[in-house]
Amino acid sequence: MYIDTHTHLYSGQFANDRTEMIRRALDAGVDQMLLPNIDLESIPGMYALEQEFPGVCHAMMGLHPCSVDGNFEAVLAEIRKELDQRQFIAIGEIGIDLYWDKTFLKEQKQAFAIQIEWAKERAIPIVIHARDSFEEIFEVLDRHNDERLKGVFHCFTGTEREILRIRSYGGFLFGIGGVVTFKKSGLDEAVKHLSLDEIILETDSPYLAPHPHRGKRNESSYIPLIADKLSDIFEVSPEQIGRSTSENARKLFGV
Numbered sequence: 001m002y003i004d005t006h007t008h009l010y011s012g013q014f015a016n017d018r019t020e021m022i023r024r025a026l027d028a029g030v031d032q033m034l035l036p037n038i039d040l041e042s043i044p045g046m047y048a049l050e051q052e053f054p055g056v057c058h059a060m061m062g063l064h065p066c067s068v069d070g071n072f073e074a075v076l077a078e079i080r081k082e083l084d085q086r087q088f089i090a091i092g093e094i095g096i097d098l099y100w101d102k103t104f105l106k107e108q109k110q111a112f113a114i115q116i117e118w119a120k121e122r123a124i125p126i127v128i129h130a131r132d133s134f135e136e137i138f139e140v141l142d143r144h145n146d147e148r149l150k151g152v153f154h155c156f157t158g159t160e161r162e163i164l165r166i167r168s169y170g171g172f173l174f175g176i177g178g179v180v181t182f183k184k185s186g187l188d189e190a191v192k193h194l195s196l197d198e199i200i201l202e203t204d205s206p207y208l209a210p211h212p213h214r215g216k217r218n219e220s221s222y223i224p225l226i227a228d229k230l231s232d233i234f235e236v237s238p239e240q241i242g243r244s245t246s247e248n249a250r251k252l253f254g255v
Contacts, residue, residue, distance in 0.1 A: 001029040001242035002227065003249040004220040006036055006093070006127065006154050006175055006202035009057065010045030013206040013217055022053060025220035029242070032255055033220050036060045036093035036127055036154070039067040040078055058255050060092040062115055065108045065129055066100060072111050083118060089253040091119040092127025093154055096140070099131040109140055116144045119151070125252050126151035127175075134162050145169055152252065155179070155204050159186075160193045173248055175202045178210030178218060181229045191233055196244040200252070201226055 004025065014021055025033065033053075035046045037060055049057040061082050063075055083091075094115045096108045119126045128151060130137045141149070150171030157179055158166075166172050176199050180187045191199075201223050203209075209218035210225040227241040234241070249255065 001031070001239065001246065002201060002223045003032045003034070003246045003255070004030050004203050004205075004223050005034045005152070005200045005249050005253070006177070007033050007205045007220050008038070008042075008207075009033060009035060009049055009205070009220070010042055011206050014219075019052070021219050021221070022049075022056070025223070026056070028221040028224055030220050030223045032056055032058065032249075034058050034060065034089060034249075034253060034255070036064075036090075037062050037079075038064045038093075040075060043082065058089045058253070060090040060127060061088045062090075062092045062094045062127070063111055064093055065095050065097040065112065068104050068108045068111045070104070070107065072104075072107050076111060076114060080118070083122070088124065089255060090125045090127050090151070091115050091122075092125075092151075093129045094126060095129035095154075096133035096136045097129060097131040098133045098136070105136070109136065112137075112140050113144060116140070116149070120144075120146070120148040123148065124254075125171075128153050129155070134158060134165075138165060141169060147171075150252070152200060154202065155208065157185070157187055159190050163190065163193050173200050173252055174198055175200055176230065177202045177204050177226060178208040178214070178222065180226060180233075181210040182214065183211070188229070188233055191230070196234060196236070196241070197248060199230070199245055200249045201230075201241075201245045
């Protein structure tokens with residue numbers, strides 16, 4: 001019924017119960033889990049999950065903005081080698097993060113732009129990490145916008161203003177996760193400006209667990225909690241949320 005379109009299942013936080021956690025997700029109706037890459041160190045664990053759970057776990061490839069530093073070009077060269085060896089469902093997660101550190105903003109923009117072009121060359125989507133950086137993200141997208149540009153704004157937490165701007169690119173969906181269940185996030189009001197054909201579900205596990213697990217480790221089995229909140233917002237059944245968001249995910253990622 002459900003697809004978790006963004007989950008870091010290879011995280012060390014799952015070291016003690018990774019297989020059991022994935023089984024819980026499958027039992028909860030989450031039958032596919034999409035894995036965004038972070039850096040060179042996350043690649044082996046991501047590949048191992050694909051091998052253990054074929055047809056369930058699907059790898060992306062990219063360099064996370066928080067992993068971009070003065071050596072990013074050398075790291076991207078290694079990322080490019082991985083891209084040249086096999087097919088991936090997306091380039092991700094990529095983007096700009098100004099929450100933790102602004103030291104490498106120029107390098108983050110450069111890495112983002114390079115990876116956007118890789119995705120367009122391969123006709124696959126990009127998965128955008130945007131934290132305290134919508135304007136900087138839009139600046140880069142404006143320079144690289146054409147009919148091949150498509151993807152998702154992962155962990156979307158913007159307002160109607162950002163929704164309208166993102167729609168102007170024509171090829172993007174909105175990744176909605178646990179934040180929509182937080183009482184004072186305001187995301188539930190922003191989501192009302194979206195339609196169901198614009199939304200995909202995600203956990204970003206092990207981060208951002210939905211209510212009532214907020215503050216604890218997140219996992220893919222919590223996707224139904226996000227679907228339940230969206231069913232309240234859109235006044236449709238959780239099953240309809242599952243069907244619509246999963247169809248959106250399949251169309252975007254080809255899974």
